[in-house]
Amino acid sequence: MTQNAVGAVATTDDARETLHRLRAEVAKAVVGQDSVVTGVLIALLCRGHVLLEGVPGVAKTLLVRTVAAALALDAKRLQFTPDLMPGDVTGSLVYDPHTAKFEFRNGPVFTNLLLADEINRTPPKTQSALLEVMEERQVSVEGVPRALPDVFIVAATQNPVEYEGTYPLPEAQLDRFLLKLTVPLPTRDEELGVLRAHHAGFDPRDLAAAGVRQVATADDLNAGRAAVARVAVADPVLAYMVDICRATRVSPAFELGASPRGATALLATAKAWGWLAGRDYVTPDDVKAVARATLRHRVRLRPEAELEGVTTDAVLDSVLASVPAPR
Template structure:
């Protein structure tokens, strides 16, 4: 791409994000960082893991962004007795065709919300691994690719322990980014109360008025544009040094994998594109670090028992590592 073309494409990306954020804000109060995170993840071809209390508009935000992106949306409500076939589908014998046909599961969609993923067993969790990493699934030895874009948001509730299974490390590593959701502040909570009182929180009316800002083809095109954003050698070394520091930090037992390095590069470029820049700056890397690292780090037992958190360790690493 020429410099003029890239500049024009980046303006289109930034404008699209602004329009989507404005449209979501007409119904959803707060959660601006989450909306930005979803958009960055889509442009990075990654997936998101959300942790937090129920009732924080996760489903509404996901459905709204999917609608504004012109994408198909499916929600998977996880349960202890859920089997892999409930997610990926199953091949059934069709007596009329006299052959096996695929009955597709909800994973065959553009935009998927997996609610309470830690409620399914590790065996069923593994059904997501191939899907999220390879963008395909294998049923009875036959591989079925997904249609791009393919994007997963998964949630887990850390405050319920009965009937839950901690995510296996291979599963958590498939999520490019993660964050912990918080309750709204006093002003935001009051705004929700006002909107409900005046009838503005009518989902059916809001959904019927939504007009897509993007299309799947536009998203694929924007992903290609993001790849053209420059990350100069000092930035690449900065990313390397942050990742390496996670592997020797005193509080960390298992550091970040090479997938974290890939998340840094893709996420930093996407964040730069959202801000209309053709190049990555250190602040982009720092913001992505807070999304890409905490869920990948496993603390030493003594640090964990001492109350140290992966978020605190991430901040410690960012303070220690300098751009050379």
């Protein structure tokens, strides 16, 4: 149990109920993306990072900003461009003429939720500046490590259809994202709801006017993290996760399968999913529910499979269907 900002004790059940309200709060500004919001929440509970992929105009940036507002988290947005330098991300030493010394000035990574917008538009040198940040949760300049806040995740966006002027993310960086979430186009009814909201005066730049308010605190999030850590996983379910990851390595459609880090990520996300579902143990269905989002960016299709129109998710579905689930 933890103490929240207003002095009430946040129990495990309280924290779960409070975090569930997040979806309803985000829906005030973002229509029809409940599954993506759940994915971001899982990333927060697992201290992981999330890659959001979708065509322009599906509210990826708005979704991240709204989640931050509903959790009262400090959020910073960084537009990744070809001329962005590593120091623009992490911060750098700046000479102060008054003290005749170099002083470190924090970069935008010193926040709770960093929105890395269009992350694939900056060159590998700048993308590599995020590797230490995402893995070690610190920034080292001139050999001095500087810790980031306890609640810290990178929520990066990228456009899957426009490749001109973009740089593929290195495999080492992709593997540091806990989840890769696909942000779909809205249904007809959802899109109609978007137009009605805008017609009524909705301004995506003014979330407070849209009625978005804080529904949870960092204490609720910490209580949830502690509860997720206690979720039980039976040995047959652990073996099931390992067998799924090993099956991706021998699939004829993949030239690169999921690494052991992918297996540990699957364990973390399945525990968070099970806890959000109201249980203190993981089932095979929990593993299946998060497998695609957890593994799709950790595998790579063979060129011949891509030419045949095979998709990563379709192959992962085949893998899940081929691996026997424990009873």
